[in-house]
Amino acid sequence: MKVIVDLCVVPLGVGVSVSKYIALCQKILEDAGLKIRLHAYGTNIEGEYDQVFAAIRQCHEQIHAAGAPRISTTIKLGSRVDRVQTMVDKLKSVEDKLSK
Secondary structure (H helix, E strand, O other), X not given: OEEEEEEEEEEEOOOOXXXXXXXXXXXXXXXXXXXXXXXXXXXXXXXXXXXXXXHHHHHXXXXXXXXXXXXXXXXEEEEOOOOOOXXXXXXXXXXXXXXX
């Protein structure tokens, strides 16, 4: 089943800056072959359910291994079975309506 996920991973107990941990997670998502789009407060991910969640698990494992004692993660998940819809499709739909 295809899913689109909004992922926000927040390492805790590592100081104020967390960008090195976020970069680590982004690399994992890229290496997993997932379609991703980084934004200011997270990452949108598109892919097969099991593949997406395996990559998210890897993010947690690697961020802990890199020294973060705690992680708070927020996940929003959407799926459709009536038709195929990508992140690009969803954005284009809104942009088309705005241009009218």
